[in-house]
Amino acid sequence: MIRLERRPTPSRAWGAASPLLAVALTMMAGGLMFAALGKDPVEALRTIFWDPVMGEFAWYFRAQLLVKAAPLVLIAAGLAIGFRAGIWNIGAEGQYIVGAIAGAAAGLAFHPSESVLIFPLMVVCGALGGFLWAMIPAVLKVTLGTNEILVSLMLVYVADNLLASAAVGWLRNPEAVGFPGSRNLAQWEASANPELIAGTGMHWGVVAAVIAVIFAHVLMTRHLMGFHIRLAGQAPRAARFAGVAPARLVLFCLGLSGLLAGLAGLFEVTGPAGQISIDFASGYGFTAIIVAFLGRLNPLGIVAAGLLMAVTYVGGDNAAANLGIPGAAISAFQGMLLFFLLAVDVLSNFRVRVGRGALA
């Protein structure tokens, strides 16, 4: 008979070890999945996880790693703060899209000016777009008690349609006859978000991600707001007695995560993506949820998790090109990782006892 016995406090050792164990288990299960697809599992795992970091063409892939990791870390850092407080913003994908549209629209309004103020203005508008999109579920939650999970998720689909109308309608490049999509923002000097150091893949989004992580770390460990957030998540009743206003937390957490997601969208549309197009939405907002959990909802852990997830993206593309492994296998793989992580977490909260113990 196997029983679970609750630990008085969660085990720190298991808390640190469980992401590693989850990654190991996912690799095993992933290997089985690749074998089922008729591919050599060792070869597949090597192509996905080893080649992008250490292989022959790693110099090319490493630049891609930062490009993929930056939006994931930026979004996940914001989401994790909310998740800590039990506030579930799962509509980051929508805030990411609206941030990109708002920023791009603000910049394109001044086309073809070459003012140096345009890019900063776009950054501000991108952040504001994401912030306001996240304020819709936040305000509904605090004024009426509407479920923020469902509202923020529904707004992703609304944002998708907004993106489609922007790409084929009001933001369409007037000079490109018959093609949907906005002007290329990466090629217009005033709005471009270029590679800052050649060959590294580092663009302004990476800088913003680093700043966001440091800010989130200081907020959660040194600031009263961070303490309130952790308190509200771990002991909601105690938090209320201590005078924590839940409404303020909701507005803060949703607003901050929306702002960061909007920034991620803006840096993506001005850099790697280059333009507002129908297929701009790439699922970063959803993958960032996995990144946040894999990083233990801890800003520093999120950096590591974001880089690992970036490896699966880049390595997945590599495997698709070289081994013919379908791209969908990578999203299944990422979903599996979150499953294993949540399953392994039982070890940090409970002791496993074998045999018949005394009944409680």
Next chain:
Amino acid sequence: MDLSAISPTLLVASLMVAATPILLAALGEMVVEKAGVLNLGVEGMMIMGAVTGFVAAIETGSPWAGFLAAAIGGAAMALLFGLLTQVLLSNQVATGLALTLFGLGLSALIGQGYVGIKATSLGRIDLGALSDLPFVGRVVFGHDPIVYLSLLLVLGVWAFLRFTRAGLILRAVGESHDAAHALGYHVRRVRMLAIAFGGACAGLGGAYLSLVRVPQWTEGMTAGAGWIALAIVVFASWRAERVLVGAYLFGGITVLQLNLQTAGARVPVELLSAAPYLVTILVLVLISVRAGRGGAAPADLARPFHAST
């Protein structure tokens, strides 16, 4: 715009078809939530049902085998969720999200060889003279068997929760798992059964999309239907008959916006496509105005149960 091109008979008939996937999924989820479990993975279970149902129907040539496979596929996904949340006591919100993300990826993987194939559809039940009646014939007697199955299921769930002992136990587990445990009921077993039922219903709903409504397999074809089903459970304040009303309301909006698009209404297409989601938000808002905080939700919804505490 030519509004007269929209036939009310066809509108109501296609409304019922459009609503059936959401109705099935929402009904299953309602039972799960009544047992005190919040499974946010409806979207993932639906899409897995859609793909397993489609693949099975193509391989065997029988839509019925497809629906059976879909129910099994959905239930298997749900049991994965059950294993994590009930045995390994993981966070229900996070696990539900994981189920959706995993289901979307895995379904795309399974279905990649089946894109663009057309499924053999279910025939309508032919009731002879009854089906030929004007309006009533098409709306009441002119559907495929799954539409009737979904309506029977509404009736069954309603009666089960209201009149049977097992239904009472299920509700007790959802309202207070500690009290139910103290009375000797198997909280975990009841919840696992409810979760499996919810998964099977979501799977059926998904298969109805890929086998009847569309009828094709495309990646991510559920497009938020699972999330709308979750919203309908809230809208219905956890009552079977209101789930029916909610699902048909949403079916109506979906069909109406599609009809307006083809009739060339002077409204942007994107706004019409976004309408079902906007209306979902609006309904959630109206519900929270009416019900206040908490409302009719089962008291132990989404709270983990561990016998030692």
